[in-house]
Amino acid sequence: MTPTNNAWSKSSWKEFTALQQPLWPEQTEVDRVLADLSQLPPLVFAGEIRALKSLLAKAVRGDAFLLQGGDCSEDFSKITAPKIRETLKVLLQMAIILTYAGGKPVIKVGRIAGQFAKPRSSNTETVNGIEIPSYRGDMVNRPEPIEAARIPNPKYMMKGYNMAASTLNLLRAFTKGGFATLQRVHSWNQEFVIQSPMGRSYERLAKQIEQAIKFMETIGIPTDNPQITQTELFTSHEALLLEYEEALTRVDSTSNGWYDCSAHMLWIGERTRQVDGAHVEFLRGVLNPIGVKIGPTYDLDDVKRLIDVLNPDNEAGRITLITRLGMKKIDKVLPPLLRGMKKEGFNIVWSCDPMHANTYTAESGHKTRNFNDILSEITCFFETHWSEGTIPGGVHFEMTGENVTECTGGARNIIDEELHHNYLTTCDPRLNAEQSLEVAFQIADMIRS
Ligand code: PEP
Ligand code: CO
Numbered sequence: 001m002t003p004t005n006n007a008w009s010k011s012s013w014k015e016f017t018a019l020q021q022p023l024w025p026e027q028t029e030v031d032r033v034l035a036d037l038s039q040l041p042p043l044v045f046a047g048e049i050r051a052l053k054s055l056l057a058k059a060v061r062g063d064a065f066l067l068q069g070g071d072c073s074e075d076f077s078k079i080t081a082p083k084i085r086e087t088l089k090v091l092l093q094m095a096i097i098l099t100y101a102g103g104k105p106v107i108k109v110g111r112i113a114g115q116f117a118k119p120r121s122s123n124t125e126t127v128n129g130i131e132i133p134s135y136r137g138d139m140v141n142r143p144e145p146i147e148a149a150r151i152p153n154p155k156y157m158m159k160g161y162n163m164a165a166s167t168l169n170l171l172r173a174f175t176k177g178g179f180a181t182l183q184r185v186h187s188w189n190q191e192f193v194i195q196s197p198m199g200r201s202y203e204r205l206a207k208q209i210e211q212a213i214k215f216m217e218t219i220g221i222p223t224d225n226p227q228i229t230q231t232e233l234f235t236s237h238e239a240l241l242l243e244y245e246e247a248l249t250r251v252d253s254t255s256n257g258w259y260d261c262s263a264h265m266l267w268i269g270e271r272t273r274q275v276d277g278a279h280v281e282f283l284r285g286v287l288n289p290i291g292v293k294i295g296p297t298y299d300l301d302d303v304k305r306l307i308d309v310l311n312p313d314n315e316a317g318r319i320t321l322i323t324r325l326g327m328k329k330i331d332k333v334l335p336p337l338l339r340g341m342k343k344e345g346f347n348i349v350w351s352c353d354p355m356h357a358n359t360y361t362a363e364s365g366h367k368t369r370n371f372n373d374i375l376s377e378i379t380c381f382f383e384t385h386w387s388e389g390t391i392p393g394g395v396h397f398e399m400t401g402e403n404v405t406e407c408t409g410g411a412r413n414i415i416d417e418e419l420h421h422n423y424l425t426t427c428d429p430r431l432n433a434e435q436s437l438e439v440a441f442q443i444a445d446m447i448r449s
């Protein structure tokens with residue numbers, strides 16, 4: 001059976017092979033949690049999902065730019081007001097930098113409020129000679145490297161829902177309640193960044209924006225409108241845990257369509273995007289914008305089939321292809337992909353994830369990524385699109401507002417030996433606030449020229 005010749009329902013994915021699912025110790029509790037989840041209110045509203053899709057349709061044409069970013073894996077113990085605020089601040093700063101340089105709206109999508117489930121390359125890992133189950137994200141088990149912490153617990157799905165709801169509640173308050181007003185553009189700069197070269201570049205930009213607003217006020221253009229005083233941040237996560245996603249999938253009473261109301265945008269990972277797999281079957285039936293990760297070993301016909309299944313009407317804004325090819329391979333493997341998709345006439349938002357194929361293990365044993373590698377993948381992404389006549393529509397980062405030392409390089413040139421100073425991620429290494437600003441300024445230079 002392939003996912004096109006059967007009738008879709010929110011549970012039809014169960015007829016297909018679902019990779020990367022937790023091995024729950026027993027089913028009764030899982031079923032109880034899922035039944036409870038399916039009665040709880042949706043986290044997002046279908047109208048918001050449609051609004052995001054029409055913004056993404058603009059990014060297909062090059063009239064908007066997608067900025068997607070946040071934790072690799074959100075950590076329940078870090079869901080506090082200051083941490084949510086700091087991540088939001090950096091996303092707002094990056095968006096301002098890119099809007100100012102690119103002269104087009106930036107669509108802000110967080111890897112936030114639900115990024116709690118992780119695919120892993122192996123079911124187990126060996127810690128101090130003992131084999132224990134792999135950590136699969138806070139919605140499944142705990143990261144501590146001991147057997148007891150790694151036993152999947154279905155109650156964590158309920159906790160994930162509640163954590164997503166409280167994160168989203170605060171994000172909505174910050175984005176609509178005055179915190180994100182352009183009049184406060186200076187205040188998004190963070191204490192520990194202000195004195196750095198990136199912080200100073202940001203201050204200069206903030207000053208220009210402040211002057212522009214003052215000028216508008218002087219000549220009598222009102223600045224107390226939502227375009228100035230509010231912003232919009234959409235949520236996204238990898239749709240990995242299909243039981244959870246199914247429980248949050250609802251019919252929209254205004255349009256009668258099915259929406260996965262766990263987040264505005266969902267993506268399918270590199271490891272679960274089999275055309276005849278359960279993840280593709282599930283996502284083909286919900287109307288959310290869908291991201292698809294594409295790694296360097298993709299098969300062109302396979303990608304075409306995937307798009308046909310997920311977007312049979314070629315609706316613009318439905319599909320974002322997030323290429324994560326690696327700085328060593330991108331110049332060879334991106335051009336044939338772009339040509340192949342262009343030939344089919346597919347409407348695609350092309351986004352660059354310069355993180356996932358540039359990971360290496362430092363001598364200290366820390367999983368890391370180097371700032372220059374990240375930058376070279378981004379540079380090659382833009383240049384390839386320009387030379388192929390396709391549109392570089394967005395970027396996708398693992399990043400945080402915290403002052404972590406997880407990726408090497410950047411203006412402060414973090415070296416391998418310094419990674420242990422503040423290495424906090426439970427999964428992949430993230431850009432810190434300063435490195436995130438730096439990458440935004442670098443992209444700004446590219447899109448301005
Ligand atoms: C991720 O985005 O955290 C991830 C696991 O990515 P990928 O599926 O591209 O490896
Ligand atoms: Co990751």
